[in-house]
Amino acid sequence: MGRIVFDTAATINGWIADEHDSLAWLFAVPGGEEPSAELVPGDATVMVEGRTTYEWVLRETGILEHPEKWSEFHGTRPTFVFTHRELPVPEGADIRFVSGSVEEALPAIREAAGDGDIWVVGGGDLAGQFFDAGALDALAVSIAPATLPGGAPLFPRRVGSDRLQLESATAIGQFARLIYRVRPAEAAS
Structure with a gap:
């Protein structure tokens, strides 16, 4: 069974999106628009997103009009979207x-992932729900x-x-890449 990893980019002061749910701040950073392969979880066979993240991807990338763009980021991985609304699905x-x-x-989600990792893409509250459920194994942040x-x-x-044990801290371009192992609550006591 693979790990469940919340892997995201954040500002130095801990924000993943601005007040308008925009990532323009991230794309302005050299390497932010086309991240290095070292900044994305390569072993993820499933992705998990919240509604806000999913709607942002649809809106900002024009994927509904150009469904081939979906595979540029998501590949062929199944993507689970937590929502209470009916939302459009890009073709394919x-x-x-x-x-x-x-x-x-x-x-x-675990069945779909098989032995691969599960990448919680966003947002932070959804990742927090995985943490609350005792299901989050790692927190990877590109500052x-x-x-x-x-x-x-x-x-x-x-x-x-x-609850957090630092596994690595590296510089990748303009980003400080921090990876923490999430310790189970009983192990932290």
Whole structure:
């Protein structure tokens, strides 16, 4: 069974999107628009997104009009989208909408992933729900040289240092890449 990894980019002061759910700040960073292969989880066989992230991808990339763009980022991986709304699906994309809790959806997500990793793309609250369910194995953050006055927080949960163990810290272009292993609650006690 693979790991569940929340892998994202954030500003120095901990925002993953601005007040308008925009990632323009990220794309302004050299390497932000076309990230290095070292900045994305290569072993992920399934992706998980929240509604806001999914709608942003549809809106900002024109994927509904150009469905071939879906595979540029998502590949052929199944993508689970947590939402309570009916949303459009790009032609040829393997989208699986989920309206229940992380705990309820986890068996289907793990089955689709097989032995591969599960990449929680966004947002931070969805990743927090995986953490709350005891299902988050790693937190990988690519810190960009930018700050924002507000927006969507990286991880809107209080998590003590007893729950996160630094595995690596490297410089990749303009990004500081931090990878933390999430320790189970019982191991942290």
